[in-house]
Amino acid sequence: MTKKTVIEKIWENHVVNREEGKPDLLYIDLHLVHEVTSPQAFEGLRMNGRRVRRPDLTYATMDHNVPTINRHIINDPVSKTQIQTLEQNCREFGIELADIDHPDQGIVHVIGPQLGLTQPGKTIVCGDSHTSTHGAFGALSFGIGTSEVEHVLATQTLWQQRPKTLQIKVNGKLGFGVTAKDIILAIIAKFGVNAGTGYVMEYTGEAIRNLSMEERMTICNMSIEAGARAGLVSPDETTVEFLRGRRYAPQGEEFEEAAARWLALATDEGAEYDKTLEIDAAEIEPQVTWGTNPSMGSGISGSVPSPDQFNREADKESVRLALEYMGLEAGTKLSDIPVDFVFIGSCTNSRISDLRAAAEVAKGRKVKDHVTAIVVPGSQTVKQQAEAEGLDKVFIEAGFQWRESGCSMCLAMNDDIVPPGKRCASTSNRNFEGRQGNGARTHLVSPSMAAAAAVTGQFTDVRELSSVNQ
């Protein structure tokens, strides 16, 4: 039998029709829906008199626009309309919805795994590029546009070109104080923002195997920042144990059967990839980005580069523009850059283990006076769990604001906005111009590095901070 990757196995299981000269028609097992990218799709269905083919495989929530304080007061009438439109559409088309008052509400990529909707071997789509998050379970999951959302609603299928496969192998063991976020930022810094374009990536290697499911989600989440629509980790015992007992996962006897099927999906020993890139875990330091795309970053011991250090004209120019936007001088040490805001949240880093890591640094320390620091749990469930563990108190005592769940300052569509010219240490995934607010300057970091920046007022190597503490 030919040896296959997890990507090829899932693909083959979902081909509805294959014809010469056409992409494959793939069946979709789970369609997640949120308020921003769906209204025009539902409108399209209505205009053509179509229905939702599989409401039972469709699940909706609201996350992008929702306020994180005073949840029921949405000041912006346009945001309000968008939220009401989703409620109405879900009612009309019979789709299950975790609305603002629902205990399961949260960021779509946090709640899918938490509820056990996300499972190995599934094809999962959502009108959101960070759908790659669900790949952590060994699911083929990718972001789609609104036309494709409409297509999936109407037909439960998508036309897809068979992707090339890219193995990203993370060898060896991570050093003390280095997290999953640092792995993925280091991968993107090393290989670039379009290393994965046209590919589906699989993360392999000892360092990946040793990660928890939440850490794997952080990595797969940012696959899109390396250009890949999807990034997976082969299912293993860690995957199975995470899913055991979750509400939408199979139960009892059925779970054991499913688990055996899931484990069999893992990439076969000796299967071939179209391309392989490798990185050593031991060489990865805590990362900080300095520019306006996620590849513009380095270890905390590094400095802001000069455009002259780059070879290609296009790169020189984009680094020059980035430094201008970020208000940074070439040669400045990253650990000398002060911050004004700290945001701990987003579908990359708002799960319970992220909050624990940040709280550990915050505990017994104080947020610097000039810094505004907010913590936004990824879902209501994460929020409750954190409160049960007393993390909210740790944060509040240290001077952080403790909020309700949502996307919040990751893209600043609600009222959580970084003002122009202000600098934010953020655990989110995009440092694009204006992402956190017009003129806002975003530096991507891990949760513990974000907490360290909050309590020292500047980027600080969290490993030094921890040793002071010990």
Next chain:
Amino acid sequence: MQPINEFSGIVCPLNRPNIDTDQIIPKQFLKRIERQGFGQFVFYHWRFDDDGNKREDFVMNKTQYKNAEVLVAGENFGCGSSREHAPWALLDYGFRVIIASSYADIFYNNSVKNGILAVKLTEEEVATIMERSKEEGYSIHVNLEEQSVKDDKGFTANFDIDPYWKKMLLNGWDEISVTLTDEDHIRKYEEKMYGKQYS
């Protein structure tokens, strides 16, 4: 969507790599529930300053590019968010053709589905068009059937496009209607995998 085959238009150069969809259409404009009307917001923060005044030095604001219908841009165009508001905004503003050496996957798909022809040329070819488009009134002629791009000064190039996408664009098909003709296959798949019929 509107079919497209032969198209000629004035070229506007946007010489930056990695232009992300947050730049093409900033998030504050994603709250609308319609597909139309996004053109006025395209590249909003590059076209307008914080007080909403036009930035006269930004290329799209120059009079010579006022009627541009072809956008030529740096590599990895359309990276980032999957928002289809990006192609909606480009199209609504008047761009029917985009030229770049590479595109982000999701953006490329979204463009095709809206009848935008996103042409992939080599870096050298893109550089040539970028340079020539500095001249007032510079236009190019795209022919999808032939998969060619030409200008009036002897530049010619060919581009690759997936045959399926090509057919979609040439015919302006509604993809859902096409897929629904595959109903038998979908039903068979559902019976096999889910043991049930859903249509």
